[in-house]
Amino acid sequence: MPVATKRDYYEVLGIAREATSEQIKKAYRQAALKFHPDRNRSDPEAEKKFKVAAEAYEVLSDSQKRSVYDHYGHAGLNGQGMHDFSSMNAQDIFSMFDDILGAFGFGGRGRAGPRAGADLEAGIEIELEEVITGAEHTIEFDRVDHCDRCGGRGAEPGTSLQTCQTCGGYGQVEQATGFGALIGRIVATCPHCGGQGKVPKERCRTCNGRGLKTQHRSLNVRIPAGIQDGQAVRIRGEGEPSDSGGPRGDVYCRVHIKQHPFFRRHNNDLILELPISFTQAALGAEIEVPTLRGKTILKVPRGSQYGDTFRLAGEGLPDLHSRRAGDQIVQILLEVPRKLSKAQEQLLRDFAETEDHQVLPESKGFVERLKEYFSGRVEDGGQQRKEGA
Template identity: 45%
Template sequence: MATKRDYYEILGVQKSDDVNAIKRSYRKLAMKYHPDRNKEDADAAERFREVTEAYEVLSDKDKRARYDQYGHAGVDDQVNDFWARGGFQDSHAFRDFGDVFGDVFGDIFGGGGGRSNRGADLRYQLEMTLEDAANGREVELEIPKHVGCGTCKGSGARPGTNPVPCRTCGGHGQVQMQQGVFAMRRTCPECHGNGKKIESPCTDCAGSGRVQTKKKLKVRIPSGVYDGAQVRVGGEGEAGPQGGATGDLYIVVRLKKHSMFERDGADLYCDMPITFPQAVLGAEVDAPTLDGRLKIKIPAGTDSGKVFRLRGKGVPDIRVNRTGDLFVRVNVAVPKKLSKRQEDLLRQFASEAGDEVYPERESFLDKAKQLWDDISGEVK
């Protein structure tokens, strides 16, 4: 007979480690070697059995004390009895493993007793303006969804009758099946985990316990939501079948593109044109904000592209719990048309500044005529 390995070595723990460290190691190894995850590995089942046996001893205070004093000889009788009683499925190793990994392995590790199925969560996309997202808004929605059947009160059974315990699982919602040395529990295929069957279905919901409808509800969207933010409304999802718990509603915010502002987190950015005289001489101008216009001072000699920061004029952001700033970039607008006086004044300014500018010349047609005459003279 092969010599048994040391239980501490199997779990990769030290003798000084407490039960929490042992439990953490067991869960990790049980996940790694579970037969359902290693169907191609013939050794996995034996490793899983080994890990389970080690945990069954070291997680029990009395068994661990006897093992520490006498080794395997001190606990062999109890270990043999453990496997004789069914092993894993009746042990606290099973319960500890199932508590953590039930969601991973589906229904293999479910606890006893029938359970109603929870209704599905719903998602609703809501388009909002930047202003509404910044200030918050109450919206009224109409959501198509399943609700509990009013005729049977969600039970699925015809009024005057009741669901009966499932004969396949005895009302537990689970059936036990043997896989090698392991006895596993799975969701009952007959009642789908409910533990009950409906022999006389409700005629309004066909036994499902729910009906399709459209429900209106008002929801407050908080200020500071961002594009892609999800607002959860508990209990407003789909009703669960046959009286199961109701799911939740998730409102997904989609922000419309703004004609003036770009948003980056809590901050806003925009471009604002100013005139050449305002840039040169300085001025007080109206800058756009989400709250209306705000006067800002443009210093004399302001370059095109200069950015002005208006603190606290951005938007709230629920992710960072602050209100951002507004960054206004000014662009000097070049006039496309000038009056004769404006042109004369600019030429005078350019002359005094020593700038070279195009002199006053003929119209485009005059210049074209001159070019044609020059070409004709060369040809002659």
């Protein structure tokens, strides 16, 4: 480290050599607030100053390091376990000093460091076919964002900010709470400046001084192959900005997969119900079946039964992680002809005679037999309904 160029730590924080630890803390808070990069977007020097202040605080808040520094200066600190703040980002520095900065109304809750901005959710519908290859889509959503006109400062361009009168620039105020003997004081975010410590002299006309504005945003999102219905793709850092120096929230793009006219999905397998005729099932057949990628020939062997399943290996959907493709499962349904030609009916009757099963005679007799059958047992006649009709 080029020792000669380093500024005196007391000077950096603007305090006397005999400053108390409370004074050091307070001075550092003020410096961190003043130079936080998120609040000084137009000033590239701010981040450097912010980091130098952190370094000064690390030394002066530690009695051992402070004593070494007092005696030997910057050179004495080599080997004292100093952080290299210049290579850290502002947020990590904030987390590190959360106990003072967090409580100061600038950082987040507890030990978590500054709060990230709000997460947002956007929905998208894709076709089942797109699950094979993955797909790129554009999502559109509204988010609260920094105001364009004032760059998030809340002040009219060309006008400045002034220290908040309510909190004196601390961003926090003490409030009385409770009653009687239980009365106490709590520290709350300043209602006037919203914890910023500064207020615009002249409010931005677009956002009325809030520094925020709802903006429309469209984003390209890559949907990975193998995604399941209802899963969400996370797009980091595209949510709403933090109000406390933290990172932006994320956008969760929730994916809904449209129902397919033929295929149902079971994990990575695709299920196709295939109606075939009684003769195809009995005699066997080669049948053209759709796959999600095109079509293929399925060999149905002789004597196939209702509900039998056949597996087309690798014709399913890829696994989200391993990319290994599932199978297509074809399940056989039997279709019974609704109408028969005279010739067909005769053939079937001949066929039935070869079996041991009894069949109903031709239609006229059928109606009469039905009447006979139901006469005398009308009272238990729960009505049968045809399903799916």
